[in-house]
Amino acid sequence: GAVVSQHPSRVIxxxxxxxxxxxRSLDFQATTMFWYRQFxxxxxxxxxxxxxxxxxxxxxxxxxxxxxxxxxxLTLSTLTVTSAHPEDSSFYICSAVGAGGRYEQYFGPxxxxxxx
Amino acid sequence: QKEVEQxxxxxxxxxxxxxxxxxxxxxxxxxxxxxxRQYSGKSPELIMSIYSNGDKEDGRFTAQLxxxxxxxxxxIRDSQPSDSATYLCAxxxxxxxxxxxxxxxxxxxxxx
Numbered sequence: 001g002a003v004v005s006q007h008p009s010r011v012i013x014x015x016x017x018x019x020x021x022x023x024r025s026l027d028f029q030a031t032t033m034f035w036y037r038q039f040x041x042x043x044x045x046x047x048x049x050x051x052x053x054x055x056x057x058x059x060x061x062x063x064x065x066x067x068x069x070x071x072x073x074l075t076l077s078t079l080t081v082t083s084a085h086p087e088d089s090s091f092y093i094c095s096a097v098g099a100g101g102r103y104e105q106y107f108g109p110x111x112x113x114x115x116x
Numbered sequence: 117q118k119e120v121e122q123x124x125x126x127x128x129x130x131x132x133x134x135x136x137x138x139x140x141x142x143x144x145x146x147x148x149x150x151x152x153r154q155y156s157g158k159s160p161e162l163i164m165s166i167y168s169n170g171d172k173e174d175g176r177f178t179a180q181l182x183x184x185x186x187x188x189x190x191x192i193r194d195s196q197p198s199d200s201a202t203y204l205c206a207x208x209x210x211x212x213x214x215x216x217x218x219x220x221x222x223x224x225x226x227x228x
Binding site: 002032034043044046049091093095097102103104105106107108109110 | 147148150152157158159160161162165167204206208209214215216218219220221
């Protein structure tokens with residue numbers, strides 16, 4: 001149980017285009033999902049907290065107009081990187097909080113974004 | 117500022133030995149504690165959770181929590197080369213908040 005999927009696993013796009021990443025909880029309902037970014041050999045950086053049916057809460061320094069998050073259902077959250085630039089190239093990982101009330105997070109496999 | 121501290125390592129142990137990974141946290145109100153394993157180029161995987169003082173064992177893994185000392189550890193018995201990864205400590209639950217604070221991770225190398 002507690003499986004989280006992400007799609008796509010890898011994407012290459014041109015500078016100035018937008019990319020959408022999907023995160024799905026496959027066997028449980030997740031009222032809360034998190035979006036992280038991780039640069040090579042660095043720690044996880046929390047970008048935003050996504051709650052079903054409400055606006056996402058962004059961490060300080062993360063541009064909400066650039067990283068659009070939508071959590072339209074209890075099993076799906078999406079992150080859209082708008083007008084991507086090479087510096088946005090990174091490993092984007094989502095996680096979903098389990099329903100047990102103990103705050104366990106289950107991570108998706110991640111999406112590697114390369115902006116050329 | 118909530119902080120979670122881990123020694124970045126690398127911690128190098130021989131195959132079959134016990135690996136001991138440590139983590140301290142600053143927020144005394146924290147309620148939930150987790151260990152994640154992250155292989156290079158992959159996303160983190162939850163391996164242990166602990167919520168009350170004492171030890172919790174799951175297979176070769178034992179998590180230890182001491183809230184008075186604000187300290188949580190992970191022991192890996194009979195370490196295998198496949199255990200070589202970065203281990204992330206995460207803390208949450210203070211004031212009912214589900215937003216996690218992660219440590220920077222400890223790199224573990226198990227050599228044959």
